[in-house]
Amino acid sequence: MKIAGNDQGVAELKALHAADKNHIKCLIDEARTNTDRSAEFRGKDGVLYVLRLDLKSGDLQVEPSHRQRE
Numbered sequence: 001m002k003i004a005g006n007d008q009g010v011a012e013l014k015a016l017h018a019a020d021k022n023h024i025k026c027l028i029d030e031a032r033t034n035t036d037r038s039a040e041f042r043g044k045d046g047v048l049y050v051l052r053l054d055l056k057s058g059d060l061q062v063e064p065s066h067r068q069r070e
Helices: 007-019 021-033
Strands: 003-005 038-042 048-053 060-064
Touching: 003 007, 007 021, 007 038, 007 048, 007 060, 021 038, 021 048
Parallel strands: 003 060
Antiparallel strands: 038 048, 048 060
């Protein structure tokens, strides 16, 4: 499994994983079961990110969400 995409988003996802390994498992499970194969999470920087799962390769793509709060 590879994690790619927005560098800051990848760093935030890794920080979440370091703090609580179950949190990233829940995000991946949510992405796996959603019809659009994605799950949102908020980093410590306050930015909302989207985690997308590629079912064929198992890779994760992280990008900032277009649904940011102001």
